[in-house]
Amino acid sequence: MTKxxxxxxxxxxxxxxxxxxxxxxxSFGTMIGWxxxxxxxxQSENPPVGNEPMTNEAASWLTGIMCLTAAITSLxxxxxxxxxxxxxxxxLMALAHCTSWLFIIFAAQQIHLFIGFFFSxxxxxxxxxxxxxxxxxxxxxxxxxxxxxxxxxxxxGGILFAYVLxxxxxxxxxxxxxxxxxxxxxxxxxxxxxxPVYLMRGNRTNDASRxxxxxxxxxxxxxxxxxxxxxxEAKEINVSGSWTNKLSELFRDRATIKGLCITLGMFxxxxxxxxxxxxxxxxTIFKMSGSSLSPNGSAIIVxxxxxxxxxxxxxxxxxAGRRPLLLMSCLGMGTCHCVLGVFCxxxxxxxxxxxxxxxxxxxxxxFMVAYGLGMGPGPYVISSEILSRxxxxxxxxxxxxxxxxxxxxxxxxxxxxxxxxxxxxxxxLLGAFCAITFAFIFILIPxxxxxxxxxxxxxxxxxxxxSNETQYVSSQEFNEKGVPLPELI
Numbered sequence: 358m359t360k361x362x363x364x365x366x367x368x369x370x371x372x373x374x375x376x377x378x379x380x381x382x383x384s385f386g387t388m389i390g391w392x393x394x395x396x397x398x399x400q401s402e403n404p405p406v407g408n409e410p411m412t413n414e415a416a417s418w419l420t421g422i423m424c425l426t427a428a429i430t431s432l433x434x435x436x437x438x439x440x441x442x443x444x445x446x447x448x449l450m451a452l453a454h455c456t457s458w459l460f461i462i463f464a465a466q467q468i469h470l471f472i473g474f475f476f477s478x479x480x481x482x483x484x485x486x487x488x489x490x491x492x493x494x495x496x497x498x499x500x501x502x503x504x505x506x507x508x509x510x511x512x513x514g515g516i517l518f519a520y521v522l523x524x525x526x527x528x529x530x531x532x533x534x535x536x537x538x539x540x541x542x543x544x545x546x547x548x549x550x551x552x553p554v555y556l557m558r559g560n561r562t563n564d565a566s567r568x569x570x571x572x573x574x575x576x577x578x579x580x581x582x583x584x585x586x587x588x589x590e591a592k593e594i595n596v597s598g599s600w601t602n603k604l605s606e607l608f609r610d611r612a613t614i615k616g617l618c619i620t621l622g623m624f625x626x627x628x629x630x631x632x633x634x635x636x637x638x639x640x641t642i643f644k645m646s647g648s649s650l651s652p653n654g655s656a657i658i659v660x661x662x663x664x665x666x667x668x669x670x671x672x673x674x675x676x677a678g679r680r681p682l683l684l685m686s687c688l689g690m691g692t693c694h695c696v697l698g699v700f701c702x703x704x705x706x707x708x709x710x711x712x713x714x715x716x717x718x719x720x721x722x723x724f725m726v727a728y729g730l731g732m733g734p735g736p737y738v739i740s741s742e743i744l745s746r747x748x749x750x751x752x753x754x755x756x757x758x759x760x761x762x763x764x765x766x767x768x769x770x771x772x773x774x775x776x777x778x779x780x781x782x783x784x785x786l787l788g789a790f791c792a793i794t795f796a797f798i799f800i801l802i803p804x805x806x807x808x809x810x811x812x813x814x815x816x817x818x819x820x821x822x823x824s825n826e827t828q829y830v831s832s833q834e835f836n837e838k839g840v841p842l843p844e845l846i
Contacts, residue, residue: 365499367574374572375492375504377545379511381447381484384454384538386515388477391461391535392419393656394523399467405528407467415467419474420633420768426478427485428761434486435754442555443491444546450483451543458536462529485737486757490750493741494554495572498809505741506674506734510667513729517660524653554746557587590746606748612817616744619801620756623736626794628763630690631787632728634771635721662722666729673730678806679739683798686731691791693724698784705781732794736760742805743813
């Protein structure tokens with residue numbers, strides 16, 4: 358009988374580990390989603406926290422503090438992972454998230470909420486750095502893209518869950534329920550293996566072999582091949598080197614320079630696409646369209662659409678490839694921004710567009726699907742595949758810092774830009790950013806689906822990698838037991 362040549366040894370074990378690691382992503386998603394149903398309560402005449410309604414400026418600083426703290430945390434997250442590993446890092450970010458929810462649950466004054474979001478930024482900065490890196494280190498080449506895109510799907514699931522629960526529960530019980538997820542993460546993360554990449558870097562060869570053996574479903578030929586590759590990579594990594602020496606490594610060859618530019622450009626484009634704006638102004642857009650839906654109902658619809666888009670990305674990432682999804686994502690988001698810009702501009706000119714109010718709702722919905730399809734998970738997946746192991750941690754650190762810093766700038770400057778350009782001008786500006794990102798992806802980013810890291814690096818270096826690719830293809834042949842034969846070194 359012919360064996361399935363697309364089987365990945367240990368696939369379901371890797372999926373289980375990725376899901377457990379992403380409970381932290383779900384938990385952080387609930388923190389992001391918590392704001393939508395709760396801020397209107399905080400701004401009401403009888404707020405659940407404090408004696409006075411929260412101002413718009415104070416409410417914007419909840420997200421602002423989280424973004425700033427996450428940006429700073431992302432700069433040290435890589436050092437924490439390299440020094441202590443993913444297991445310790447996972448518990449540190451769970452501790453920060455638990456602290457955040459405790460401040461929110463027992464908040465008596467608004468300052469307690471700001472402190473809670475300060476700790477949420479610490480947890481979020483560590484989560485969005487550590488989880489994609491951990492998943493990329495435990496995943497096989499054939500499913501790395503799918504598992505990498507899983508984080509955004511789970512994150513959006515957390516946001517949607519918070520939207521729904523916020524419409525059903527009062528403030529106190531709502532927050533207590535959200536507190537259960539970091540506790541669940543702590544209880545389950547205890548049983549997942551440490552990254553074999555981290556263990557090999559620490560010269561813990563036996564531990565790395567045991568971890569990899571379990572992750573690859575006890576398939577020894579696969580484990581032996583990957584152990585040889587990890588040993589070779591570990592020799593090239595100097596984790597304890599100085600920050601200055603590491604910075605110089607970023608410019609050592611074309612592949613590393615391109616990887617740095619691609620990572621920074623992707624994370625910057627992700628935020629300039631306006632995802633935080635579209636989430637924050639969902640209610641405004643629905644009102645502008647004349648929708649009779651309640652704010653909570655609007656948020657739930659948008660959350661469901663986000664989850665659907667990220668689910669599409671998870672299922673298509675290993676089928677359609679990275680580049681097509683990223684290009685479709687930018688094209689779709691840019692088109693939606695332009696449609697909303699035209700709609701708002703016609704309203705500004707005094708035209709009666711009430712008969713076409715459904716257009717703005719469809720544009721917002723398509724935007725969320727397009728974002729989840731490519732630019733949501735794309736930067737995390739691409740950055741985990743195009744960088745050498747010895748510089749990936751530092752480059753992703755810079756990328757995450759760029760993403761959080763841009764998120765803060767976009768959120769805080771958007772009201773000012775609205776006053777200068779009008780709401781229609783802002784949508785056209787965001788559409789222009791999407792077009793620039795489209796050109797950036799088309800020119801610089803190669804397809805990485807299913808390719809070994811070395812082949813990708815050879816392509817970025819402009820080196821002929823035909824021999825490497827031949828070796829990779831031949832390594833996909835399976836023996837009579839359905840186990841892939843070891844790759845040639």
